[in-house]
Amino acid sequence: MSAKERFVILDCDGGSDDAWALLLLLKAAADQRITLLGVTICGCGNTDLLNAARNMYRILRACERTEIPIFYGASQSVIPPIVPVDDSKYFHGRDGFGDILPLETDYSMDEVVQKEHAVVAINRFCAEHSKKVTIISVGPLTNIALCYSMFGETFANAVKHIYLMGGNHQGVGNCTRCAEFNFYSDPEAAHAVLARSKCPITILPWEPCLEDRFFICINWRLDDFGISAANMCAAIDIMNKVERAQWLPSNFKSWIPCDALIVAAFLFESALVKKKSSWHATVDLTGHTRGQMILDHLQEVDKFPKNVEVIELLDADVFKKIAQWAVGLYDEFVLEQTNGNVEL
Secondary structure, three states, X not given: OOHHHOXXXXXXXXXXXXXXXXHHHHHHHHOOOOEXXXXXXXOOOOOOHHHHHHHHHHHHHXXXXXXXXXXXXXXXXXXXXXXXXXXXXXXXXXXXXXXXXXXXXXXXXHHOEEOOOHHHHHHHHHXXXXXXXXXXXXXXXXXXXXXXXXXXXXXXXXXXXXXXXXXXXXXXXXXXXXXXXXXXXXXXXXXXXXXXOOOOEEEEOOHHHOOOXXXXXHHHHHHHHHHHHHOOOHHHHHHHXXXXXXXXXXXXXXXXXXXXXXXXXXXXXXXXXXXXXXXXXXXXXXXXXXXXXXXXXXXXXXXXXXXXXXXXXXXXXXXXXXXXXXXXXXXXXXXXXXXXEEXX
């Protein structure tokens, strides 16, 4: 399928793994694998709207791709948080980029950030390219939920596919004991998207990103790959500073760029995804399990038709090669799987 038939919107909340998601999509667009229509921003996740947009603009500017438009979306979740999240616990820092970069006043960003609201833009893109637009959402699902609230079935019938990073399929939380950050940041929105979508939904939940199932050494990311990649891609010089500020103080042994993983799964599913399964999924909105993704383990498909595909296992070695391709260390990305071996 040509790039003219494969349209993509990136809906994000402006953290470092969102930046990596954008980098992969920019490379795919440059290779004419996709057409990237725009970047839409949600302000109730890693940071606020302005910081999130600024971070994505930094990547576009570093990659000399400022023709890609950015759209401000929802600034808050559908309802106020029942239990406010402690900002000090935010892995991405208050600005989404580790609070390490100087605060810029770059008025050229105004040429990239559009006056049109993200929710209106998402609906417009899907209407203009009906059944040809894939939405990749790597933050809280507020913007997508509002599309359903505002445009109803007209919007639902126009979307081709939704890929999202969020939720959990084994009850493992990273924000609460049993909820993943993106879903917990706006549980009502996540519930609405799973309930109202008519298109296929592919979900990368939190558990397949954990280092016992997906391990890329943080030293490889920051030293081996980071040094060589910075010589090829100006955006990596930014990301090296940001991710050093985030990952090293936290004593993580593994690099876990969750948002980039779902983009990679969209681009290179047959090579990267080692296991996936179909389920009916919803989101709990009450009690101690608020924000947890609930799967129908009884498989009562008559009552609860399957509505999502859940990615359960990814190949870390393949993703390392995808990351190298994304920053230009390889001119062309070709995966050949022979007897379980992956060659570039």
